[in-house]
Structure formats: C-alpha cells, structure tokens
Amino acid sequence: MDPLLLARLQFATTTSIHFLFVVVTLGLVTLLVGLQTAGFVTGKPVYERLTRFWGQLYVLNYVLGIATGIVMEFQFGLNWSGLSRYVGNVFGAPLAIETLVAFFLESTFLGMWIFGWHRLRRGIHLALLWGVALTAYASAFWIMVANAWLQHPVGYEVRDGVAHLTDFGALLTNPTLGFAFGHVVSAGLVTGGMLMAAVSAAHLLRRTPDYALFRKSLRIGLITAALAVTTLQGFGFAQFGPVGKLQPTKFGGGADRDALVADWTTRFGPGDYTPPALSSVGLGFMILIGFTLGCAWFLLPLLWRDWIIRLKFPLWLVLLAVPLPFVAVILGWIAREVGRQPWVAYGLLPTGQAVSPVSPGLMLTSLIGFTLLLGTLAVTNWVLLVRHAARGAHDPALGRPPAPDADHHPHPVFA
Amino acid sequence: MELAWYALLGLFFATYLVLGGYDYGVGLLLARGATPGARRAALNAVGPFFLGNEVWLVAAVGILFGAFPTLEGELLSGLYPAVLGALAGVVLVTAGVQLRSRPRGGTARAFWDRVVVAGSVLAALGWGALLGGLLQGVPPAGDGHPAGVGHLFTPFVAAAALALLALVAVHGATFLTLRLPVADVPSVARLARGLMPAALTAVATATALGLLSDRVRAAVARPAVAVLLPLALVATLLMARAALRRGRAGLAFAATSVALALPVPLVGAALWPRVLVSTVDPAAAPQLTDAAVLTVADAAASGPTLALLGWLALPLVPALLGFQAMCWWVFRGRTDGRAPVYW
Ligand code: HDD
Ligand code: HEM
Ligand code: HEM
Numbered sequence: 001m002d003p004l005l006l007a008r009l010q011f012a013t014t015t016s017i018h019f020l021f022v023v024v025t026l027g028l029v030t031l032l033v034g035l036q037t038a039g040f041v042t043g044k045p046v047y048e049r050l051t052r053f054w055g056q057l058y059v060l061n062y063v064l065g066i067a068t069g070i071v072m073e074f075q076f077g078l079n080w081s082g083l084s085r086y087v088g089n090v091f092g093a094p095l096a097i098e099t100l101v102a103f104f105l106e107s108t109f110l111g112m113w114i115f116g117w118h119r120l121r122r123g124i125h126l127a128l129l130w131g132v133a134l135t136a137y138a139s140a141f142w143i144m145v146a147n148a149w150l151q152h153p154v155g156y157e158v159r160d161g162v163a164h165l166t167d168f169g170a171l172l173t174n175p176t177l178g179f180a181f182g183h184v185v186s187a188g189l190v191t192g193g194m195l196m197a198a199v200s201a202a203h204l205l206r207r208t209p210d211y212a213l214f215r216k217s218l219r220i221g222l223i224t225a226a227l228a229v230t231t232l233q234g235f236g237f238a239q240f241g242p243v244g245k246l247q248p249t250k251f252g253g254g255a256d257r258d259a260l261v262a263d264w265t266t267r268f269g270p271g272d273y274t275p276p277a278l279s280s281v282g283l284g285f286m287i288l289i290g291f292t293l294g295c296a297w298f299l300l301p302l303l304w305r306d307w308i309i310r311l312k313f314p315l316w317l318v319l320l321a322v323p324l325p326f327v328a329v330i331l332g333w334i335a336r337e338v339g340r341q342p343w344v345a346y347g348l349l350p351t352g353q354a355v356s357p358v359s360p361g362l363m364l365t366s367l368i369g370f371t372l373l374l375g376t377l378a379v380t381n382w383v384l385l386v387r388h389a390a391r392g393a394h395d396p397a398l399g400r401p402p403a404p405d406a407d408h409h410p411h412p413v414f415a
Numbered sequence: 416m417e418l419a420w421y422a423l424l425g426l427f428f429a430t431y432l433v434l435g436g437y438d439y440g441v442g443l444l445l446a447r448g449a450t451p452g453a454r455r456a457a458l459n460a461v462g463p464f465f466l467g468n469e470v471w472l473v474a475a476v477g478i479l480f481g482a483f484p485t486l487e488g489e490l491l492s493g494l495y496p497a498v499l500g501a502l503a504g505v506v507l508v509t510a511g512v513q514l515r516s517r518p519r520g521g522t523a524r525a526f527w528d529r530v531v532v533a534g535s536v537l538a539a540l541g542w543g544a545l546l547g548g549l550l551q552g553v554p555p556a557g558d559g560h561p562a563g564v565g566h567l568f569t570p571f572v573a574a575a576a577l578a579l580l581a582l583v584a585v586h587g588a589t590f591l592t593l594r595l596p597v598a599d600v601p602s603v604a605r606l607a608r609g610l611m612p613a614a615l616t617a618v619a620t621a622t623a624l625g626l627l628s629d630r631v632r633a634a635v636a637r638p639a640v641a642v643l644l645p646l647a648l649v650a651t652l653l654m655a656r657a658a659l660r661r662g663r664a665g666l667a668f669a670a671t672s673v674a675l676a677l678p679v680p681l682v683g684a685a686l687w688p689r690v691l692v693s694t695v696d697p698a699a700a701p702q703l704t705d706a707a708v709l710t711v712a713d714a715a716a717s718g719p720t721l722a723l724l725g726w727l728a729l730p731l732v733p734a735l736l737g738f739q740a741m742c743w744w745v746f747r748g749r750t751d752g753r754a755p756v757y758w
Contacts, residue, residue, distance in 0.1 A: 088484020096481020
C-alpha cells in the first residue's frame with residue numbers, strides 16, 4: 001500500500017474525529033461562560049444548576065478533544081516529516097505558539113475549574129472558566145493561522161530548498177484566515193446552541209419535572225444558534241472571494257486556473273493539478289444545511305408564550321436537526337482540505353514530498369490502530385454523553401458538594 | 416539561542432516525565448487489586464493535577480515543532496514504534512481516568528481501570544524506549560529506505576523501557592505517600608520500598624546492555640556523562656528509599672522526581688552537540704560520517720523563527736509556570752474524605 005495514501009487517510013480520520021468534539025467544545029464553553037456569569041451576577045440558583053449540568057456534558061466531551069488532539073499533534077512528526085523539514089520554520093511557529101499560549105493554560109485552568117467547586121472563591125472559579133474559554137478561542141485561532149498558511153503560504157522565502165520565515169505579520173493577515181476563522185467559530189456556536197436546544201427539547205418532550213430549567217436552556221440554545229447561523233452564512237459566502245482568487249483550482253475552472261496550472265507545470269513538471277472531485281461535492285450539501293439551519297429564525301417567534309413547547313412538533317424539529325451541523329462541519333473541512341490537493345502547502349510543497357519515509361506496514365498499523373482506538377472512544381463517549389444528557393440535571397457529578405458529612409463552612413483558599 | 420531552546424525543550428519534557436510519571440505510576444498501581452474505594456482515592460490524589468500534567472507533553476512537542484522542526488520529523492518518524500506505543504498509552508490514560516466514574520456500574524468502572532493500567536504500561540514503556548532509542552540512534556534519514564521496526568527493538572531499548580516502567584511505578588507509589596490521608600500511608604510506603612529492588616535491577620540491566628551495544632557506543636559522544644546517568648539514578652533511588660523508611664514523604668518524592676527528570680538532561684548531554692545519530696551497521700562503519708549526525712544547531716529552526724518564539728516565550732513561560740504553581744498551591748496537602756471527587 002502507498003504510504004502517502006495511508007498517511008492522508010489517517011490524517012483525515014483523526015482530524016475529523018477531533019473536530020467533531022472541538023466544535024462542540026467551542027460552542028458549549030461560550031454558553032457556559034454566559035451561564036456561570038449570569039449566576040454570579042444574579043445569584044439565581046437556576047444558573048448554577050444549568051452550569052453544572054451543561055458543564056458536565058462539556059467536560060465529558062472535552063475528554064475526546066484532548067485524546068484526539070494529542071494524536072493530531074504527533075501525527076505531523078510521525079507521518080509528515082517532510083512537512084517539518086521543508087516548511088517547519090514557518091508552519092511550526094503558529095503551532096508552537098498555540099500549544100504554549102492556548103492548550104497549556106486551557107487544560108491547567110480546566111483542571112482547577114473541575115476540582116475548584118466549593119473550594120475556590122466564586123469569583124476565582126468564574127475567572128477560571130473565562131480563562132478556559134479565551135484559551136479555547138486562542139487555540140482555534142492559532143490552528144487556523146497554521147491551516148491558512150497551508151492554504152496560501154505567505155511571509156516566507158525559500159533558501160536552499162527550505163522555507164524561512166520573513167514576515168510573521170503576513171501570516172496573521174493571510175486572506176484565507178479571517179473569514180475562515182469567523183466561519184469556524186460560528187459553526188461552533190451553531191453546533192453548541194443546537195445541542196443545547198435539542199437536549200432541552202428532549203427533556204421537555206418527556207415532560208420533565210425540571211420544566212423551568214430546560215425551558216431556559218431551550219431558549220438560550222435556540223437564540224444562540226439562530227444568531228450564529230446568520231454570521232455562519234455570512235462568513236461562508238465571504239470565503240468564496242479569497243478562495244476563488246487565491247486557489248483557482250479549488251472549486252472549478254476558468255482562465256485563472258489554466259494559467260496557474262501552466263505555471264506549475266513549468267516549475268514542478270507536468271502532473272495532475274486538479275483536486276479530487278470529492279472536494280466540491282460536499283460543498284453544496286453544506287450550503288443546503290446552512291440554509292436549513294437558518295430556519296431556526298422561524299422558531300424564534302414561537303418562543304412567545306412558550307408556543308414552541310405547547311405545539312410540540314417544533315421540539316421534534318429541533319431534535320431531528322442535531323446531526324446536521326456535525327455533517328456540515330465535516331463536509332466543509334473536506335472541501336477545504338481535499339480542495340487544496342495535490343499540495344500540502346498550496347503551490348509550494350506537493351503532498352507526496354511531505355510524507356515520512358516509514359514502511360507501509362508500520363503506517364497501516366498506525367492507521368488501523370488509531371482509527372479503531374479513537375473511533376471506539378468516540379462512540380463510547382457519545383453513548384456516555386447521551387446517557388448523561390438523559391439523566392437530567394438533578395445531581396451531576398460535576399460540582400457536587402463534598403461528602404454529606406463534610407463541614408458546612410468550606411474554607412475557600414484565597415479568602 | 417539554540418542552546419536556550421534546547422534547554423527549554425528539555426525542561427518541558429523532563430517536567431512531563433516527572434508529572435505525567437506519577438499519573439502513570441498511580442495508574443499502574445490500580446492493578447494491585449485494591450478495593451474500589453482505594454482506587455478512587457488514589458486517582459483522587461492525582462485529581463486536580465491530572466489535566467495540567469499531560470499538557471507538558473503537548474507543550475514539549477509544540478516547542479519541538481516550532482524550534483526544532485527537523486528534529487521533530489526525524490525523531491518521531493525515526494522512532495515510530497516507540498512513539499506509537501507511548502501515544503496510545505497517553506490516549507488510553509487520558510480517556511480512562513476521566514471516563515471511569517461516568518458510568519454508574521461497578522463493572523464498567525473496573526473495565527476502565529484496566530484501560531488505565533494498560534495505558535500507563537504502554538506510556539511508560541514507550542517513553543523509556545524513546546530515551547533508549549535516542550542513545551542508540553535511528554535509521555539513516557533521507558536515503559529512501561523506509562524505517563521498519565527491527566531497528567528499534569534491541570535488548571538495550573527493551574531494558575531502557577522496562578527501567579522507566581519500574582521508575583514510574585516507584586514514583587507513583589511515592590507520590591501517594593505524599594497525598595493520601597495519613598492512615599493510608601504506611602501501606603503505599605511499603606509498596607514503594609518493595610518496588611525499589613526491581614527499579615535498581617532494571618537500571619543496572621539497561622546500563623550493562625548499553626555498555627555492550629556497539630550502536631550505543633557509536634552514538635554517545637560523551638561516555639563519561641552517559642555513565643553518570645545510571646550512577647545518579649541509583650543514588651536518587653537509594654535516597655528515596657531511606658527517606659521513605661524515615662517517613663519523610665516530601666524528600667522521597669523529591670528524590671524520585673529527580674530520578675525521572677534526570678534521564679532527559681543526561682541523555683541530552685551525553686549526545687551533545689549531536690541530537691540524533693543515524694546508526695546503520697556500526698560494525699561496517701565504525702566512524703560516523705557527518706551526514707549521519709544531526710547536531711542541535713542543524714536541527715534548530717532558522718534565526719527569525721527562533722527570535723519570534725523567543726520574544727513570545729519570555730513573558731509566557733513565567734506565566735505558564737505561575738498558573739501551574741497556583742494549581743499546586745490551591746490543591747496542596749493531603750486529600751481527605753471531603754475533597755471533591757470527580758475522577
Ligand atoms: C455548522 C457547520 C457549517 C455550515 C452550516 C456551513 N459551513 Fe461552511 N464550513 C464549515 C462549517 C459549516 C467548516 C467546517 O467550519 C469549514 C471548513 C473550513 C472552514 O474554514 O470552515 C467550512 C468551509 C467552507 C468553505 C471552504 C473554504 C475553503 O475552501 O477555504 C466555504 C466556501 C464555505 N464553508 C461556505 C459555506 C456557505 C456558503 C454556507 C451556507 C450558507 C456554509 N458554508 C455552511
Ligand atoms: C489539525 C491540526 C490540529 C492539531 C495539531 C490540534 C492539536 C490539539 C491538541 C494537542 C489538543 C489537546 C490539548 C490539551 O491537551 O488540552 C487539542 C485540543 C483542542 N483543539 Fe485541536 N488540533 C488541531 C485541529 C484543531 C482545529 C481545526 C480546531 C478548531 C478550530 C481545534 C481546536 C481545539 C480545541 C478548542 C481544543 C481544546 C480541547 C477540546 O476542545 O476538547 N483543533 N488540539
Ligand atoms: C479539524 C478540521 C480538519 C479536518 C476535518 C481536516 C481534514 C483533512 C482531510 C480530509 C485531509 C486529507 C486530504 C486528502 O487526502 O485529499 C487533510 C489533510 C491534511 N490537513 Fe487537514 N483538516 C482539518 C484541519 C487541519 C488543520 C487545522 C491543519 C493544519 C494546522 C491541517 C493540516 C493538514 C495536513 C498537513 C494534511 C496532510 C496533507 C494533505 O493530504 O494535504 N488540517 N485534512
């Protein structure tokens with residue numbers, strides 16, 4: 001088997017699994033910040049209960065974000081050593097910044113947040129969650145800086161066959177970065193909001209005793225999803241501008257493409273410079289899903305006098321729509337990543353030169369092993385998530401007060 | 416500049432071995448067949464630190480990629496099987512520890528505990544093999560021959576992997592003497608002392624096999640430093656044992672921490688100024704050619720990249736250390752029945 005194919009398959013599977021979890025992380029953490037802040041400001045117990053319930057689901061989801069993220073990070077060195085050899089000077093910098101600025105702090109804060117209930121002062125506990133959210137956004141930003149560079153390499157110069165960094169600012173103003181980052185963040189909010197609305201809808205359909213709580217989270221989720229779907233559509237269409245100009249081979253033809261292909265043919269030799277058809281197939285479906293989710297706006301008027309709950313069928317619609325954002329994010333990434341083939345770094349480094357000289361057998365072992373491992377973990381994790389969501393908000397493990405015999409005056413550290 | 420980054424890389428990886436090392440050590444000790452309550456107490460002792468520990472690995476790999484891109488590619492793909500094992504282990508422990516208490520049933524929990532044990536074994540063996548592999552060299556890069564597994568699996572690497580496994584177990588037990596409620600300390604202290612002979616034997620075996628290996632002798636630039644490593648390891652282990660006997664848990668933990676951190680600076684120093692050596696068949700080529708040696712300077716990113724990262728790291732690294740220290744401070748001391756239980 002061709003190691004190149006195996007490495008690409010492995011990258012595609014692990015990133016897709018990773019993204020299915022981090023897209024939820026990004027959305028939920030934003031909503032959680034809102035919930036816990038509201039609880040802090042108003043002092044209403046319902047917000048603390050909401051924070052614990054959604055926090056529990058968030059933390060469960062986070063587990064796989066970490067597990068798959070670590071595999072992603074190592075994969076660059078394991079399977080794509082050519083990437084680090086030829087473009088590591090430039091591409092490595094945003095990734096290094098990301099791990100130091102974002103992940104390191106994010107996990108440190110999250111550990112303290114999980115174990116800090118009833119132990120830290122409420123203000124500090126809230127600040128930790130803000131820290132988790134800000135670093136999550138920072139990590140998404142720097143990852144997108146790295147990815148945008150692969151889409152459109154800028155700010156470098158090639159000496160002795162190796163790319164060297166000349167202008168870091170150019171990486172940050174990369175035209176393939178801004179709209180894509182906005183689009184990804186909006187996708188996170190849509191996914192998180194839909195998830196929140198759908199879980200609440202399921203409880204309301206089951207005539208939950210926690211009516212007030214789930215009514216509140218249904219509204220929060222739905223409004224968030226509706227607002228975010230609009231920015232999602234905006235950033236989505238806006239992307240066609242830079243993509244069409246800078247990557248003419250991506251979504252179809254035109255004179256630009258022919259000129260670019262002719263230029264590559266003289267510089268890199270003849271070859272097939274059109275990406276697989278797969279890239280544009282999914283795009284249409286994603287846009288369709290985008291418009292379908294836009295219908296969330298039609299549900300908003302039904303929030304008046306709780307018609308949405310009384311009529312019931314809108315709750316079913318919300319519930320049935322849950323898979324849509326997940327399908328759309330994968331389709332979107334396939335469009336973006338497969339569309340830049342046959343390049344790892346567009347117009348600079350062909351994918352074939354980036355793959356590590358590792359025996360196919362070893363690479364196959366790694367592909368099958370990690371696909372099975374992460375796939376099993378992902379499914380198990382989803383089962384646990386569904387069970388926890390179904391269990392309701394009476395007593396999540398997260399933030400449970402210490403054992404019943406505990407003293408009733410916990411001594412806050414930092415008092 | 417390269418040296419500073421090399422030192423920072425070493426610092427992050429060594430700290431990971433110390434902090435992640437007790438995660439895996441505690442994970443290993445779940446295999447003891449203790450009661451469910453005792454297992455939960457052990458994991459709870461790690462509790463708030465768990466997420467903050469493994470990010471040292473994530474950050475180390477980030478530094479590796481940002482500051483030493485060439486090394487990253489050559490090292491990880493050159494020692495592929497070791498990295499795969501370690502990575503699978505890290506993933507299993509990460510998922511197992513955090514998910515074990517989410518199902519309510521006892522059988523599911525026991526299953527996840529086995530996942531944690533298996534993950535801890537894999538992670539310890541994998542990192543041990545990686546350190547051993549560094550001392551023994553990797554297959555030659557860029558000559559078109561893809562690397563298989565045979566190159567890595569030698570008696571020396573196996574012994575190094577087992578030695579790290581034993582060290583991690585001792586370290587985990589020692590960590591528990593520091594964190595568990597006072598009443599539970601004597602039994603874990605006994606366990607830690609009981610594991611000492613195994614650790615000492617493993618270190619001795621790895622040393623002997625290393626001295627016998629042609630490839631290790633060819634790769635190591637400073638044999639004196641390389642010999643210092645096992646001696647220092649034995650000294651710290653003996654110190655930990657004495658401290659445990661006197662009930663000085665803090666001192667014992669400091670000693671085992673040093674034992675886990677030491678391999679990183681000493682392997683780095685033994686190879687210096689090289690980082691990675693390609694060993695093919697040392698009998699055929701006793702003299703290493705330049706092409707077979709990757710020095711720290713070759714491996715580093717070019718000037719502008721290092722400068723950029725340097726300006727960033729200057730304020731950042733103290734902040735990172737500060738927040739980690741805050742975590743240790745907030746959750747310092749022994750756990751008791753009242754500590755929040757989440758894992
Ligand atoms: C909830 C998920 C979701 C939904 C409903 C949509 N997208 Fe999207 N789309 C993504 C989630 C996403 C994504 C996964 O986040 C991608 C992958 C890369 C990126 O930047 O965002 C993406 C990529 C992506 C790209 C590829 C950019 C490139 O190749 O560089 C385009 C052109 C669009 N989107 C456009 C749209 C339009 C016009 C939409 C409908 C109105 C739409 N997307 C809905
Ligand atoms: C393909 C390259 C990617 C790499 C190398 C990567 C790497 C990682 C790593 C190592 C972690 C674990 C950090 C920890 O231990 O806390 C992680 C988690 C995370 N990643 Fe990625 N990631 C990639 C893609 C993405 C993308 C595209 C996004 C979002 C736009 C993203 C967002 C996140 C977030 C928010 C987390 C935090 C943990 C979680 O949310 O569950 N990552 N990633
Ligand atoms: C999280 C969302 C992402 C998904 C679902 C995704 C998906 C994919 C897919 C499907 C491929 C295979 C392309 C092919 O074989 O035709 C691929 C390749 C790749 N992607 Fe991504 N990607 C994501 C984010 C990223 C990011 C953020 C980066 C960089 C920081 C990145 C870097 C790469 C690299 C280096 C390859 C391998 C070389 C190649 O085949 O082009 N990806 N990805």
